[in-house]
Amino acid sequence: MQQTLEDFYKVIRAAGINVSPSDTIETSRTVALVGYSDRSILKNAFQVSLAKSETEQDLVADCFEQFFSFDTFSAANDPHSNNTASASDEASEPQQAQSEAPQAQSELAKMLLEGDTASLAIEMKKAAREVGLTDIWFFTQKSLYAQKIMQKMGLRDLQNDIAAMGKGDCPSSIAQAGELRNAKEFLAEGVKDFVEQQLSMYGRNATRNLREDHLKSSKLSNIEQRDFHVMHDLVRKMAKRLSTQYSKKKKQDKRGQLDFRKTLRRNVAYDGVMFETYWKTKYIDKPRLLVMCDISGSVQSYARFLLLFLHSLNDVMQRIDSYVFTGNLIPVKDIFEKYPVEQAIDKIMADHGMGGSDYGTTLLDFEDQCMDAIDNKTTVLILGDARNNFLAPRTEVMQTLHLRAKRVIWLNPEPTTFWNAGDSVMYKYKPYCHMAKTCNTLDHLDRMLDDLLKAATS
Amino acid sequence: MKELYKDKFTSVDDIQQRFEAAQYICSEQIATCVYIAHNLQKPVMVEGPAGVGKTELAKTTAQILDVPLVRLQCYEGLDESKALYEWKYAKQLLYTQLLKDKLGELLEGASGLEQSMERIHNHDDLFFSEAFLEPRPLYKALHEELGCVLLIDEVDKSDPEFEAFLLEVLSEFQVSIPELGTIKAKIKPLVFLTSNNSRELSDALKRRCLHLYVPYPDEKLESRILTSRVPELSDTLRKEVVSFVQQVRELDLKKVPSISETIDWAKTLLLLHSEQLEPAMVKQTLNVLLKFETDIDAMGDHLRTFINKAHKRSGR
Numbered sequence: 001m002q003q004t005l006e007d008f009y010k011v012i013r014a015a016g017i018n019v020s021p022s023d024t025i026e027t028s029r030t031v032a033l034v035g036y037s038d039r040s041i042l043k044n045a046f047q048v049s050l051a052k053s054e055t056e057q058d059l060v061a062d063c064f065e066q067f068f069s070f071d072t073f074s075a076a077n078d079p080h081s082n083n084t085a086s087a088s089d090e091a092s093e094p095q096q097a098q099s100e101a102p103q104a105q106s107e108l109a110k111m112l113l114e115g116d117t118a119s120l121a122i123e124m125k126k127a128a129r130e131v132g133l134t135d136i137w138f139f140t141q142k143s144l145y146a147q148k149i150m151q152k153m154g155l156r157d158l159q160n161d162i163a164a165m166g167k168g169d170c171p172s173s174i175a176q177a178g179e180l181r182n183a184k185e186f187l188a189e190g191v192k193d194f195v196e197q198q199l200s201m202y203g204r205n206a207t208r209n210l211r212e213d214h215l216k217s218s219k220l221s222n223i224e225q226r227d228f229h230v231m232h233d234l235v236r237k238m239a240k241r242l243s244t245q246y247s248k249k250k251k252q253d254k255r256g257q258l259d260f261r262k263t264l265r266r267n268v269a270y271d272g273v274m275f276e277t278y279w280k281t282k283y284i285d286k287p288r289l290l291v292m293c294d295i296s297g298s299v300q301s302y303a304r305f306l307l308l309f310l311h312s313l314n315d316v317m318q319r320i321d322s323y324v325f326t327g328n329l330i331p332v333k334d335i336f337e338k339y340p341v342e343q344a345i346d347k348i349m350a351d352h353g354m355g356g357s358d359y360g361t362t363l364l365d366f367e368d369q370c371m372d373a374i375d376n377k378t379t380v381l382i383l384g385d386a387r388n389n390f391l392a393p394r395t396e397v398m399q400t401l402h403l404r405a406k407r408v409i410w411l412n413p414e415p416t417t418f419w420n421a422g423d424s425v426m427y428k429y430k431p432y433c434h435m436a437k438t439c440n441t442l443d444h445l446d447r448m449l450d451d452l453l454k455a456a457t458s
Numbered sequence: 459m460k461e462l463y464k465d466k467f468t469s470v471d472d473i474q475q476r477f478e479a480a481q482y483i484c485s486e487q488i489a490t491c492v493y494i495a496h497n498l499q500k501p502v503m504v505e506g507p508a509g510v511g512k513t514e515l516a517k518t519t520a521q522i523l524d525v526p527l528v529r530l531q532c533y534e535g536l537d538e539s540k541a542l543y544e545w546k547y548a549k550q551l552l553y554t555q556l557l558k559d560k561l562g563e564l565l566e567g568a569s570g571l572e573q574s575m576e577r578i579h580n581h582d583d584l585f586f587s588e589a590f591l592e593p594r595p596l597y598k599a600l601h602e603e604l605g606c607v608l609l610i611d612e613v614d615k616s617d618p619e620f621e622a623f624l625l626e627v628l629s630e631f632q633v634s635i636p637e638l639g640t641i642k643a644k645i646k647p648l649v650f651l652t653s654n655n656s657r658e659l660s661d662a663l664k665r666r667c668l669h670l671y672v673p674y675p676d677e678k679l680e681s682r683i684l685t686s687r688v689p690e691l692s693d694t695l696r697k698e699v700v701s702f703v704q705q706v707r708e709l710d711l712k713k714v715p716s717i718s719e720t721i722d723w724a725k726t727l728l729l730l731h732s733e734q735l736e737p738a739m740v741k742q743t744l745n746v747l748l749k750f751e752t753d754i755d756a757m758g759d760h761l762r763t764f765i766n767k768a769h770k771r772s773g774r
Contacts, residue, residue: 048491048669049669054505
């Protein structure tokens with residue numbers, strides 16, 4: 001039974017729930033306590049001891065239903081088993097008469113002929129364990145594992161039997177060989193179903209992880225529209241992680257200055273002897289972030305994902321101001337708050353997108369609208385390619401910004417070698433940025449923001 | 459350390475029955491969880507919306523096991539001195555004043571600082587003994603002779619520091635007091651932690667607990683709860699009330715009514731001698747069920763349809 005439990009933990013892990021060794025020990029104790037007699041109690045026991053949140057409880061319930069279902073061979077088998085039974089009945093008479101006719105020798109053949117689905121299922125599960133089916137990861141491994149299981153169950157003997165019985169002249173043997181051939185097909189079908197079902201349990205995460213890894217490291221401009229929702233999940237996860245990591249309110253207690261008034265008031269009861277001290281607490285400010293995102297034609301393919309990221313950041317961080325620009329600077333905080341993500345992005349792209357970018361105008365706008373709000377706690381993040389269409393770059397605004405803000409960071413989707421080419425004015429802005437880097441995959445973005453927030457909170 | 463309570467739960471069914479006798483109708487999942495917690499002595503983390511009976515679960519368990527309930531209400535800024543123990547400073551101060559003379563006697567004949575110190579040392583740490591200790595809930599819970607049910611209410615409201623402190627208490631059932639040493643539980647208390655998910659709790663804490671999620675009850679369960687809690691309610695009215703509340707829960711509200719509100723509402727209707735749900739009466743008493751003005755406004759259009767449906771459900 002221990003093996004079964006361990007397999008079940010594997011399924012749970014594959015479903016994305018973290019199960020630590022101590023969890024498994026505790027759960028095994030729990031299971032030993034409640035026993036296997038009552039299915040729903042067992043399920044509840046798994047739920048309370050393995051899950052750590054509401055959604056995980058549902059996941060555990062799903063996994064339980066899937067894992068502890070014993071319907072292999074049952075659905076497809078009904079007509080077949082009748083068939084076999086009647087066939088073997090008929091066959092039994094003449095077989096006794098001609099005992100020298102070749103008979104089914106292997107265990108598997110006997111089981112198939114008797115239509116003993118229960119032992120078949122048990123044999124199959126045993127074989128599956130021996131070949132390590134729980135390690136199945138990808139759909140490409142399906143037929144390999146099915147074949148391995150069939151071999152373990154004694155496919156070779158079965159085939160020998162069929163061949164031997166088909167050779168003889170005895171009509172009943174030949175009929176039985178045909179019967180067995182059908183049964184083999186049926187078995188193969190059953191095993192394939194079983195493997196598929198197991199794959200959906202054990203391989204659930206692996207396939208997804210592979211796809212997500214791929215998406216994380218591919219260029220944002222190459223990602224297709226249909227992967228948008230996967231990206232959305234990814235980005236949201238990333239933003240959530242970053243924000244929990246860095247937006248934590250750090251309270252500094254019992255250090256710094258003594259708050260004399262409060263200390264005195266507290267210690268009136270002790271005749272003014274200061275037993276209880278009260279310290280002035282200092283709160284570390286949460287980072288304030290101002291993000292400007294270029295959505296002009298030249299960065300169009302990136303813009304959607306940058307906006308996606310911006311939206312997610314808006315969800316998880318409180319002190320963030322977001323703007324988009326092609327020419328004029330447009331605040332989008334309201335739009336992000338009002339609409340769900342895809343709608344918001346579509347709306348922004350439709351209303352303000354396209355056109356050639358004009359960084360000069362943007363920077364002048366920025367000076368008008370935002371410069372007063374920039375202080376030494378603000379980090380300014382600019383996402384854009386700095387392709388200015390040969391207009392005035394207005395570097396003087398960048399200079400002021402550089403002096404006022406805590407950090408100015410420029411993330412450019414183009415590789416560094418292109419920064420000087422064509423109408424790019426990146427090299428003019430670069431001296432006024434605390435950091436200017438290429439950023440065109442999700443991994444880049446993640447790493448950049450990690451650095452960024454680390455600096456902003458320290 | 460003794461292991462078990464005088465009173466024991468023998469099976470999941472047993473729990474359900476005894477809870478029912480104590481007017482707490484629990485689902486099989488809740489019963490299973492209590493059963494496991496009781497037998498394996500693991501803390502239970504109870505989550506769920508406000509008013510579904512999380513706190514009540516701990517109370518009822520204490521009542522059935524016939525042990526005291528020790529309650530620790532968490533809030534921001536809660537620290538060890540309020541949760542575990544504190545020295546009675548005032549008493550210490552008073553005693554030093556009163557015992558000044560005695561101290562003089564004790565030190566008589568001692569010459570020099572060193573000798574005086576020596577003598578005082580021989581008399582133990584008188585002022586840091588249990589007599590001067592103000593026990594707080596956690597300390598009390600560990601000290602109960604017959605075990606107890608410890609309810610740590612709204613643990614999500616406490617600071618992360620306090621949560622870390624709880625880890626030792628919950629896994630070892632012991633605490634360290636610098637002046638007195640490590641104190642172990644006489645009988646491991648049965649611990650319930652409740653949380654409204656106002657912040658994500660640490661994995662370390664979650665790992666040590668069984669996780670129980672108490673959702674809003676379905677129609678059948680709610681009806682049974684009402685029967686048990688408000689037995690005077692007529693069959694028809696009960697069905698109508700339950701059906702109505704279930705429908706209200708489908709709406710997009712700021713605060714969805716939970717069981718406690720249903721019970722209150724049923725009691726209100728009973729007090730007003732209603733036989734069935736009437737639109738006027740419902741309108742007047744809606745504030746028992748819904749706690750926000752905007753929610754009551756939102757109900758406006760649906761009121762009549764809900765009542766009609768409720769009438770149909772009750773078979774009229």
